[in-house]
Every structure is written in C-alpha cells, then in structure tokens.
Amino acid sequence: MSGLIGKKIGMTSLYNADGQALACTVIEAGPCVVTHVKTQDTDGYQAVQLGYGEKKEKRTTKPLLGHFKKAGTTPKRKLVEFKTFERELSLGETLQAADVFVEGDFIDVVGTVKGRGFQGVVKRHGFGGVGGQTHGQHNRARHPGSIGACSFPSRVFKGIRMAGRMGGNRVKVQNLRVLKVLSEQNLIVVSGSVPGAKNSFLILDK
Structure with missing residues (x-):
C-alpha cells in the first residue's frame, strides 16, 4: 500500500456542486525522502522506508546519522515503512503530494488522538x-x-x-476522499476530520 507521511495543518470547508459546505482537513503531504529500500533477499520482506520533517544533527544518534548519510539526505524526524508502491523507488528519491495522490482518491489516515487526561x-x-x-x-x-x-x-x-x-491513542480513519491537491504548496484537502492536533504527524495510506 503506497502512501506518504504528512502533517495536519487544520480544518476548513469547501462547497460541492450542490452548494453544500463540506468539512475538510488540510494536510501537508510530504515532501518525503526514501531513506531505505528493503528487499526480500536482504531483509526478508519488501518495504520502502520514508522520512519526513527536519531534525537537528545533534539530536540524532550516530547510527541514524549514518543511515541518513547513506540515503544522501538530512536527518528526518519521522520514519515510516510502506509495503508497496505503484513503481520502483530508489534510495534518496523525493516524493511530493502530487506524485502519490490525485483528486478523487480514497485514503486512510492514521494519527494520534489528542490526550484528554483523566x-x-x-x-x-x-x-x-x-x-x-x-x-x-x-x-x-x-x-x-x-x-x-x-x-x-x-x-x-x-x-x-x-x-x-x-485520548492519546493511535486511530485510523478510513475512506476519506481527496477533494483537492495543491501541488505547489504540497497540500491535500480531504473530506471530514482526522485524528490529532494541529502540526501532528499523520500517515496517509492510499
């Protein structure tokens, strides 16, 4: 299942053809860098590891610094594995929102719910x-x-x-329609709400 790592920007509304206001969520999808390509021969399974968000070198462990250096990229804050992609990806390749999502797609969004205490x-x-x-x-x-x-x-x-x-638990919301893809700003607009606070990380599965 292909996808990207993103960040929740906030909520807005769009109007459909009938003039109804639809509650929507704006998500920054990428840019994500391919930091590891796992194969059946070397790792026992196939997967693509993507990295998202910048991180300071002094806050990154030395093994991870070597991992990112091998991919030819800067340290990333969030690493997520995706099982399959429509095409073969190479180490160090950058994926944008428009490379994965098109308007009309249905996606699943995974996030961490806001913690509400006792x-x-x-x-x-x-x-x-x-x-x-x-x-x-x-x-x-x-x-x-x-x-x-x-x-x-x-x-x-x-x-x-x-x-x-x-609260504070991991939740997946399924079958959200991609209403708009803003390729220049690297944003997508999906119908409905997604878990998490503003600026929290999201996993977008197509």
Missing part, C-alpha cells in the same frame, strides 16, 4: 449519570452508579467502562 464516565463513555436531583441525590449527577454484583460473582469484570485516561 476523565469521568460521562465524557469518556457517554453515560447519562444516575438521575435527577430528587430523593436526596444531590451529588451523584455525573457518577457511574453500580459497577458489579454483590455475593456473586464477588468481583468487577475486566473491561467494564469506568473513569480513566482518555
């Missing part, structure tokens, strides 16, 4: 609370209520929905 059951799982303010329940509005039985099974089952850390 949250209760109402925000984390959509609970409705335990009822109104009557019958002496003056401080139970957003509480989870009962979480288990008494003498049997005498325990709380694993995986029960409770308060806890929310």
